[in-house]
Amino acid sequence: xxxxxxxxxxxxxxxxxxxxxxxxxxxxxxxxxxxxxxxxxxxxxxxxxxxxxxxxxxxxxxxxxxxxxxxxxxxxxxxxxxxxxxxxxxxxxxxxxxxxxxxxxxxxxxxxxxxxxxxxxxxxxxxxxxxxxxxxxxxxxxxxxxxxxxxxxxxxxxxxxxxxxxxxxxxxxxxxxxxxxxxxxxxxxxxxxxxxxxxxxxxxxxxxxxxxxxxxxxxx
Amino acid sequence: xxxxxxxxxxxxxxxxxxxxxxxxxxxxxxxxxxxxxxxxxxxxxxxxxxxxxxxxxxxxxxxxxxxxxxxxxxxxxxxxxxxxxxxxxxxxxxxxxxxxxxxxxxxxxxxxxxxxxxxxxxxxxxxxxxxxxxxxxxxxxxxxxxxxxxxxxxxxxxxxxxxxxxxxxxxxxxxxxxxxxxxxxxxxxxxxxxxxxxxxxxxxxxxxxxxxxxxxxxxx
DNA sequence: AAGGCGCATGAATCCTGATTCATTCTTATT
DNA sequence: AATAAGAATGAATCAGGATTCATGCGCCTT
Numbered sequence: 001x002x003x004x005x006x007x008x009x010x011x012x013x014x015x016x017x018x019x020x021x022x023x024x025x026x027x028x029x030x031x032x033x034x035x036x037x038x039x040x041x042x043x044x045x046x047x048x049x050x051x052x053x054x055x056x057x058x059x060x061x062x063x064x065x066x067x068x069x070x071x072x073x074x075x076x077x078x079x080x081x082x083x084x085x086x087x088x089x090x091x092x093x094x095x096x097x098x099x100x101x102x103x104x105x106x107x108x109x110x111x112x113x114x115x116x117x118x119x120x121x122x123x124x125x126x127x128x129x130x131x132x133x134x135x136x137x138x139x140x141x142x143x144x145x146x147x148x149x150x151x152x153x154x155x156x157x158x159x160x161x162x163x164x165x166x167x168x169x170x171x172x173x174x175x176x177x178x179x180x181x182x183x184x185x186x187x188x189x190x191x192x193x194x195x196x197x198x199x200x201x202x203x204x205x206x207x208x209x210x211x212x213x214x215x216x217x218x219x220x
Numbered sequence: 221x222x223x224x225x226x227x228x229x230x231x232x233x234x235x236x237x238x239x240x241x242x243x244x245x246x247x248x249x250x251x252x253x254x255x256x257x258x259x260x261x262x263x264x265x266x267x268x269x270x271x272x273x274x275x276x277x278x279x280x281x282x283x284x285x286x287x288x289x290x291x292x293x294x295x296x297x298x299x300x301x302x303x304x305x306x307x308x309x310x311x312x313x314x315x316x317x318x319x320x321x322x323x324x325x326x327x328x329x330x331x332x333x334x335x336x337x338x339x340x341x342x343x344x345x346x347x348x349x350x351x352x353x354x355x356x357x358x359x360x361x362x363x364x365x366x367x368x369x370x371x372x373x374x375x376x377x378x379x380x381x382x383x384x385x386x387x388x389x390x391x392x393x394x395x396x397x398x399x400x401x402x403x404x405x406x407x408x409x410x411x412x413x414x415x416x417x418x419x420x421x422x423x424x425x426x427x428x429x430x431x432x433x434x435x436x437x438x439x440x
Numbered sequence: 441a442a443g444g445c446g447c448a449t450g451a452a453t454c455c456t457g458a459t460t461c462a463t464t465c466t467t468a469t470t
Numbered sequence: 471a472a473t474a475a476g477a478a479t480g481a482a483t484c485a486g487g488a489t490t491c492a493t494g495c496g497c498c499t500t
Contacts, residue, residue, distance in 0.1 A: 223474085223476080270479060274478075
């Protein structure tokens with residue numbers, strides 16, 4: 001009869017599951033989402049193509065898992081930085097900076113994941129991720145408005161626009177190539193644009209903490 | 221021997237060329253770039269699939285022509301509005317508003333074209349279009365800075381970020397659904413964010429013209 | 441230690457959509 | 471009107487990738 005999966009086997013299965021996602025991630029970071037194909041992913045994960053299907057019913061599910069993982073990390077980064085800040089406006093600034101630095105650190109991956117749908121189904125997943133990020137930002141904007149740190153405004157619309165501003169300004173094809181010092185400068189530039197867009201007249205003058213809350217060299 | 225193409229024939233060929241692009245555009249606007257496929261495009265243009273290849277050597281060329289056409293219109297819209305404004309800052313504001321209104325008017329098309337590559341080759345074309353738009357905006361930003369209407373800043377980076385802000389804020393999946401009055405309000409909201417990002421403290425207070433320079437109902 | 445079940449394999453198959461090309465239709469030349 | 475060249479057709483072919491599945495392997499159960 002059907003036998004019970006032993007602990008060791010379960011662990012093995014879980015490890016493979018993760019290894020597949022990791023392989024997909026590596027490929028996406030290096031060559032973009034379009035290069036995330038079953039055979040290459042399987043090769044990189046050290047398994048056969050068919051095996052991928054034992055872990056993900058369809059490629060879409062794999063890509064979905066990839067996007068979800070990346071997105072979760074992005075949001076966690078934002079939230080952690082924001083939570084550590086002294087006030088609502090600093091929280092927003094800190095969150096944005098942390099997000100920016102994080103995005104730049106793994107520019108290729110962020111671009112791949114936020115770049116575009118390969119597929120209508122994937123598009124929906126990507127949308128969910130972006131929505132989550134926007135929601136996080138929106139909440140912080142609202143908090144700052146309540147506290148009188150920002151002028152009244154449509155927080156949802158502002159959050160959506162900020163997501164676009166940050167992504168395009170940091171990792172979009174038009175963004176300045178980001179290496180070392182230039183990258184750090186760009187984080188500052190883009191964050192300043194974002195804060196000003198919300199109505200902060202001069203972030204530094206108002207005592208907002210906008211300096212390297214998160215070192216750009218953080219682990220990925 | 222090879223006979224000369226009469227005027228009538230030349231006109232016919234040109235008309236078909238345009239009809240194919242128009243068909244592709246309709247489909248892109250309605251269903252996205254991915255739906256721009258040879259057979260459907262040919263059908264809509266009223267010709268056979270093979271015929272498309274007499275006008276475009278490959279699908280990539282067709283999509284490229286489509287993107288170029290859309291992009292050219294976007295830039296012309298921006299430029300025309302900017303040129304009609306009284307000063308550099310108004311020019312920037314007017315251009316952005318005009319662009320925003322235009323983008324919203326043909327949301328589907330703009331989204332399809334700026335949405336993303338189906339293909340590395342197409343990506344390059346799209347990039348060129350986006351670059352052109354950013355360059356236009358960048359020039360206006362520089363002019364406003366020179367005139368002392370905006371604080372010193374990295375105009376290129378700002379322009380890139382603004383492109384992202386506008387597109388995401390207006391037609392991105394997170395943007396508020398744009399119908400009628402809501403659309404007009406969103407144009408104002410997004411433009412205000414953009415101007416503030418550049419350092420305009422209060423557009424209206426500084427006499428910048430931000431009202432319906434271009435009616436939202438313009439012809440597409 | 442034998443039996444049975446789940447896991448892994450990877451070549452074969454399927455699908456989707458671009459591209460080709462032998463054939464047919466039109467138009468310009470004589 | 472006859473003839474040749476260009477234009478159009480659309481079914482067949484190709485190509486790239488996802489997905490399947492018959493087969494082999496090794497780990498639980500008894």
